[in-house]
Structure formats: structure tokens, C-alpha cells
Amino acid sequence: MLTAYDYPLAKLLDQCGVDIVLVGDSLANVVLGLPNTKYVGMAEMLHHTKAVNRGVEKAMLVGDMPYEAYQKDPREAVNNANKFVKEAGCDAVKIEWFKDCQLVVEKLVAAGISVMGHVGLTPQTAEEYKVQGKKAEDAKNIINQAKQLEVWGCFCIVLECVPDKLAQVITNSLSIPTIGIGASVYCDGQVLVTPDMLGMFDDYRPKFVKQFVDVKALIIQGINQFKNEVASSTYPDDQHSFTMSDEEWDKLSS
Ligand code: KIV
Numbered sequence: 298m299l300t301a302y303d304y305p306l307a308k309l310l311d312q313c314g315v316d317i318v319l320v321g322d323s324l325a326n327v328v329l330g331l332p333n334t335k336y337v338g339m340a341e342m343l344h345h346t347k348a349v350n351r352g353v354e355k356a357m358l359v360g361d362m363p364y365e366a367y368q369k370d371p372r373e374a375v376n377n378a379n380k381f382v383k384e385a386g387c388d389a390v391k392i393e394w395f396k397d398c399q400l401v402v403e404k405l406v407a408a409g410i411s412v413m414g415h416v417g418l419t420p421q422t423a424e425e426y427k428v429q430g431k432k433a434e435d436a437k438n439i440i441n442q443a444k445q446l447e448v449w450g451c452f453c454i455v456l457e458c459v460p461d462k463l464a465q466v467i468t469n470s471l472s473i474p475t476i477g478i479g480a481s482v483y484c485d486g487q488v489l490v491t492p493d494m495l496g497m498f499d500d501y502r503p504k505f506v507k508q509f510v511d512v513k514a515l516i517i518q519g520i521n522q523f524k525n526e527v528a529s530s531t532y533p534d535d536q537h538s539f540t541m542s543d544e545e546w547d548k549l550s551s
Contacts, residue, residue, distance in 0.1 A: 298359075298488040299315050299488050299489060299494075300323060301352070301353075302324050302345045307348070308353075309352075311353045315379045317358075317359055322420075323364075323490045324342065324361075327393045329341065342361065342381075346360045358386060359390065367371075370395075374392075374401045374405060382410060382541070391413040392412060392415065393465035394419050395422055410449055412451045416467075429458055439459060441455050442469060443456070453474050458479040458503070474486060478490075481501060489507075493506045493508070499513065
């Protein structure tokens with residue numbers, strides 16, 4: 298699974314055969330330049346999810362429910378999830394663990410909406426971005442949360458920022474798949490925020506992010522080359538310009 302926030306990136310992920318495209322609420326940080334995911338709402342998420350949907354043909358499309366869609370008022374959860382499915386073309390929605398999780402998951406599932414759960418580090422309510430479940434008591438809680446999400450009807454669970462041994466226990470205790478982010482190799486699948494792994498966003502980089510390519514360097518190279526060629530009038534050259542016939546030019550200039 299990888300994240301996308303617009304049409305061109307979604308198209309590339311789909312063409313590469315990525316199984317699941319997630320329109321993450323990380324939109325807030327990596328696209329909109331906001332301080333955390335709580336600042337992104339339904340309007341922004343739907344706008345971007347619709348664009349992503351236009352680029353996805355084969356992959357499963359999952360919309361990340363923003364905080365305001367289900368934590369602010371859990372009674373709004375089904376209504377908002379339906380917007381992701383019916384208006385924005387999602388196959389499923391993702392929600393993070395929170396105190397009224399059971400109510401929300403059960404209502405969504407009863408409404409026929411596929412739900413991806415999310416435990417461990419849950420950025421919508423976390424005070425600090427740090428590894429979760431390092432202490433036995435906390436680890437037990439996270440195991441229980443994952444098990445409950447399965448019982449309530451989630452089809453899959455994201456594990457964020459948990460130690461490898463905890464990820465292994467959770468993955469082995471569930472019959473639904475786990476998808477890890479900072480959760481070691483002991484998950485059934487992996488997810489990363491795409492601008493992080495492509496090297497397009499580097500305001501901060503958690504330890505688990507591997508930068509697979511340096512897109513930022515390529516973008517900088519392209520921008521500088523454009524600037525230099527414009528300044529030296531080598532761009533646009535004949536290959537990138539249009540001409541008119543001598544006959545028409547004579548008519549125009551006479
Ligand atoms: O918002 C997001 O991109 C996510 C992933 C980190 C799983 O929730």
C-alpha cells in the first residue's frame with residue numbers, strides 16, 4: 298500500500314501494480330503544509346480523493362477518514378464514510394483507534410462499508426510522534442485493540458510505529474492482514490507515505506522511512522535548468538516553438 302493525493306501520482310502507483318492506494322490524511326503534512334493531520338477536514342480529503350480516484354483503475358482505493366469525520370461526532374461517521382464511497386469512489390475507509398471505535402466500526406460495517414483499522418501510533422490523537430507499545434502493558438492494549446477491530450468487522454489493520462516483536466504477535470493472532478508502517482517486517486503488507494519514500498518531503502523523516510529515490514534532487518535539477526536556459530535564451534529553442542509560412546509572414550508584415 299502507498300499513499301496518493303492527486304491524479305498523476307495515483308496513476309503511477311496503479312500502473313506499478315500497487316495493491317492498495319490510500320488517500321492518507323497525511324495530506325495535511327506532505328501536501329498542504331499543515332502542522333498535523335487534525336487540521337485536515339472532509340472537504341480537503343474528498344477533493345483529493347476524487348482526483349486520486351480518476352487515476353486508479355486496478356488498485357483498491359481507501360479513503361482515510363479525517364478526525365472531524367468520525368472522532369468529533371461519531372454519529373456523523375456513516376454519513377461521512379458514505380461520501381468517501383459514493384462521491385469519491387473509495388472501496389473502503391480507514392479509521393484510527395479511539396475511545397468510541399467500537400460504535401463507529403460496527404455502524405460502518407453494518408452500513409456495508411469496508412473498514413481498515415489503524416492501531417499503535419494514531420496521529421489524529423497522539424500527543425507525540427513516537428514508538429508505541431514498548432512497555433508490556435501498552436503492548437497488551439494494542440494487541441487487544443487489534444483483536445477487537447477484527448471482531449467488530451475490520452478487513453485489515455494498519456500497525457504504525459510498534460516494536461517488531463509486538464507486530465509479530467499481532468500479525469500471528471489475527472486472521473485479517475496487517476499492514477505495517479514502522480512496524481517491522483512482521484506484517485502481511487507495508488505502507489509508506491509516498492512523498493517520504495520518493496524523497497519529495499523532508500521536513501522531518503521518521504527512522505522507519507527508507508528513501509528509495511531522490512525525487513527532490515531531480516526536481517531541483519529540472520527547475521535550475523529551466524531557469525538557466527530561460528536566462529540564456531536557449532529555451533524555448535526551434536524544437537519547442539511554432540512557425541508560420543513565409544507567405545503568411547509577408548502578408549502580415551506588408
Ligand atoms: O495518513 C496516512 O498517510 C496514513 C498512513 C501513514 C498509514 O495513515
